[in-house]
Amino acid sequence: MIIAWGSCAVFGGPAGAGNIHTSAEIVDSVYLNNKTTTPHQPPSREVSALEASVTPIDQVIDVDLYLAGCPPHPAYIFDALLSLLEGRTPKATKESVCAKCKRQMKKADVTEIRQHTDGIPDPDLCFLSQGYICMGSATIDRCLAPCPTNGVPCTGCAGATMQILSEPNRDIRTEIAERMSRLTKIQYDEIVKEIEKVPNLIIHTQWPPG
Amino acid sequence: MQTNHDAGNLRTVRIDPVTRIEGHAKIFINLAEDGTLDNAGLVVNELRGFEKILVGMEANRMPHITARICGVCPTAHHIAAANALDHACGIKSPPAAMLLRELMYMGHIIHSHALSLFVLQGPDLVLGLDADPSIRNVVGIVQTNPEIAKKALRIRTIGQKINEIVGGRGTHPVTAVAGGITFVLDNEKRSQLQSIINEGIMLAKELAPVVKQLVMSTIDKHPVMLSDWVAPCWSMGTVLDERISLIEGNIRVVDEHGFLQAEFPVEDYDRYMVESVVDFSYMKRVSFRSNNTVYDYRVGPLARINAVKQFNTELASQELEEMTKLGGSPCHITLFQSYAKLVELIWAVERADDILRNPLINGETRVPVKFKGGRAVGHAEAPRGTLIHDYEIDENGIVRAANLIVATQQNYAIINRSIEQAAKSHVIGKSSDQTLLNAVEFSLRCYDPCLSCATHAVGCMPMEISINRGGKAVKIVRR
Numbered sequence: 001m002i003i004a005w006g007s008c009a010v011f012g013g014p015a016g017a018g019n020i021h022t023s024a025e026i027v028d029s030v031y032l033n034n035k036t037t038t039p040h041q042p043p044s045r046e047v048s049a050l051e052a053s054v055t056p057i058d059q060v061i062d063v064d065l066y067l068a069g070c071p072p073h074p075a076y077i078f079d080a081l082l083s084l085l086e087g088r089t090p091k092a093t094k095e096s097v098c099a100k101c102k103r104q105m106k107k108a109d110v111t112e113i114r115q116h117t118d119g120i121p122d123p124d125l126c127f128l129s130q131g132y133i134c135m136g137s138a139t140i141d142r143c144l145a146p147c148p149t150n151g152v153p154c155t156g157c158a159g160a161t162m163q164i165l166s167e168p169n170r171d172i173r174t175e176i177a178e179r180m181s182r183l184t185k186i187q188y189d190e191i192v193k194e195i196e197k198v199p200n201l202i203i204h205t206q207w208p209p210g
Numbered sequence: 211m212q213t214n215h216d217a218g219n220l221r222t223v224r225i226d227p228v229t230r231i232e233g234h235a236k237i238f239i240n241l242a243e244d245g246t247l248d249n250a251g252l253v254v255n256e257l258r259g260f261e262k263i264l265v266g267m268e269a270n271r272m273p274h275i276t277a278r279i280c281g282v283c284p285t286a287h288h289i290a291a292a293n294a295l296d297h298a299c300g301i302k303s304p305p306a307a308m309l310l311r312e313l314m315y316m317g318h319i320i321h322s323h324a325l326s327l328f329v330l331q332g333p334d335l336v337l338g339l340d341a342d343p344s345i346r347n348v349v350g351i352v353q354t355n356p357e358i359a360k361k362a363l364r365i366r367t368i369g370q371k372i373n374e375i376v377g378g379r380g381t382h383p384v385t386a387v388a389g390g391i392t393f394v395l396d397n398e399k400r401s402q403l404q405s406i407i408n409e410g411i412m413l414a415k416e417l418a419p420v421v422k423q424l425v426m427s428t429i430d431k432h433p434v435m436l437s438d439w440v441a442p443c444w445s446m447g448t449v450l451d452e453r454i455s456l457i458e459g460n461i462r463v464v465d466e467h468g469f470l471q472a473e474f475p476v477e478d479y480d481r482y483m484v485e486s487v488v489d490f491s492y493m494k495r496v497s498f499r500s501n502n503t504v505y506d507y508r509v510g511p512l513a514r515i516n517a518v519k520q521f522n523t524e525l526a527s528q529e530l531e532e533m534t535k536l537g538g539s540p541c542h543i544t545l546f547q548s549y550a551k552l553v554e555l556i557w558a559v560e561r562a563d564d565i566l567r568n569p570l571i572n573g574e575t576r577v578p579v580k581f582k583g584g585r586a587v588g589h590a591e592a593p594r595g596t597l598i599h600d601y602e603i604d605e606n607g608i609v610r611a612a613n614l615i616v617a618t619q620q621n622y623a624i625i626n627r628s629i630e631q632a633a634k635s636h637v638i639g640k641s642s643d644q645t646l647l648n649a650v651e652f653s654l655r656c657y658d659p660c661l662s663c664a665t666h667a668v669g670c671m672p673m674e675i676s677i678n679r680g681g682k683a684v685k686i687v688r689r
Contacts, residue, residue: 014278017263026259030494031487034261035600035613036480037494040487046238046253047492070278071381115607117270117295117388117579143379150378150385151392155274 069142294588307390317372447514509595
């Protein structure tokens with residue numbers, strides 16, 4: 001029985017973002033060109049050689065159960081473990097993070113995308129309505145929405161919703177851009193471009209399972 | 211456990227895995243031809259390269275992304291990053307935000323120290339180093355002493371709950387951002403917090419004598435811990451108003467006799483800390499540079515107590531006095547890491563109570579910020595010791611360079627020294643593999659090394675101890 005536990009095992013996660021760089025570049029920044037390190041060749045005895053790339057677990061071995069989320073909420077962990085004991089399929093919801101978020105989606109006259117730290121967001125209004133990019137509507141709920149509930153836009157750490165995964169004409173960028181452009185006066189293309197610009201917003205979801 | 215005997219007098223010993231430390235590692239012990247100790251060390255066999263991964267990311271996400279470096283001390287990275295961003299924006303977060311960050315942090319310390327004392331290290335203390343590994347674990351503790359185990363696990367839960375209520379999430383909190391904290395404390399959260407903090411104080415009072423008794427009985431069983439397992443070195447901690455502080459203040463360093471050697475704001479860390487590459491491990495070690503000489507030093511609970519010597523709450527101050535009576539000051543007894551954790555655990559629940567009752571916590575929690583381009587340095591005293599985040603951020607708010615110094619790197623030299631001591635007293639010339647190997651593990655666990663932080667690595671590398679003689683591996687022990 002193999003469980004891919006957490007977003008790194010399922011998708012690659014922040015550790016998977018290491019693939020943007022070669023292992024030689026990583027070694028260089030850690031051992032040879034680092035501001036507080038006396039430059040020296042990387043370790044060579046006792047240690048194993050670094051892998052060429054970071055892969056999600058199911059590219060190496062077969063996985064029986066995917067438990068995404070960073071970390072998955074205990075409610076989903078219990079459900080997963082109980083389902084294994086009872087021999088049933090987990091009841092995990094297919095809804096997006098928005099389903100558990102109490103913020104109000106409202107049409108607004110916002111014309112510009114705001115960075116996460118621009119101004120102070122209204123605590124009751126949907127982030128998209130305020131011009132903040134929030135991944136909640138494109139992200140599967142494996143968390144019960146603690147981030148938007150506590151004033152922080154969703155970064156999509158549990159990965160894409162089932163809709164996005166199962167329908168080839170939908171993806172994370174277009175899903176959010178469509179919704180946000182309807183709620184605000186910000187252009188669709190501008191939103192897509194903004195999401196593509198920012199590696200933080202896509203690192204959790206760089207390996208959507210097929 | 212597996213033992214392979216090779217021809218002649220050559221032996222290899224491996225423990226696979228050395229359980230109950232964070233992350234994954236192996237230990238080697240090299241004996242000379244005549245059987246005396248040559249050297250011993252901890253091998254960390256992974257590297258993720260977070261310093262490179264962060265480059266190109268939006269700076270304002272650092273508190274969320276760097277928390278993911280470690281599932282055990284995410285709050286330390288979260289707060290260090292938020293402090294660094296405040297520095298980059300040239301602002302100081304409002305007092306209410308700093309109090310909420312500290313309250314979140316106290317929850318984290320309660321959780322981490324309780325986990326370390328009772329789950330990771332507890333089995334050694336409760337069941338003894340000689341106990342069978344199949345019961346020398348948390349299940350063994352529950353069976354031996356269910357009431358204590360329940361209380362110990364409950365105080366850990368309380369810590370994690372405080373962290374979750376204030377941080378938005380228990381593991382990987384999210385509410386500390388550049389400019390403050392993303393929410394204002396309401397009455398519902400306040401009363402929830404007050405009730406679990408009250409319970410925490412009660413539990414800390416009940417658990418304190420138990421931990422103390424365990425430390426003393428461990429010394430009775432293994433007197434060598436007082437005589438030989440002592441590692442004098444310099445100590446580092448964070449000081450604010452002449453008392454121990456965990457998320458703000460200057461870094462203070464004292465020598466092995468307790469004399470002040472340096473005190474500086476965190477942005478000057480690169481003048482003092484020198485990282486060097488170890489040829490048998492992906493983890494770099496850090497030394498302290500003073501007057502062109504480099505010194506080994508220790509960070510973490512015992513080091514903080516050695517460097518700063520004072521808490522600002524009643525029960526913790528009393529317990530510290532007890533600890534000093536038994537272990538002296540400065541204290542270099544490796545086992546007393548556990549006692550120091552206990553004192554900090556007591557302080558953390560008392561401090562959480564003080565913070566929650568401070569009227570300043572009701573003020574505004576966030577100010578708008580702008581990245582101006584330049585350096586961002588911030589720190590936190592992680593449960594295991596001083597943690598520093600240093601970024602170069604451009605005027606568009608993108609990270610262009612990152613440097614991280616974590617606790618276990620700074621303890622590396624002393625960890626290796628402690629392993630050598632344990633190897634000398636428990637491995638060489640003794641017959642029971644189990645006791646010997648448990649002892650080596652124990653000395654490692656006293657530092658509670660967090661190896662995923664130290665190499666910014668994740669993975670599932672089994673841990674092993676190999677004993678080599680005359681340059682050849684001579685024995686393998688697995689369990």
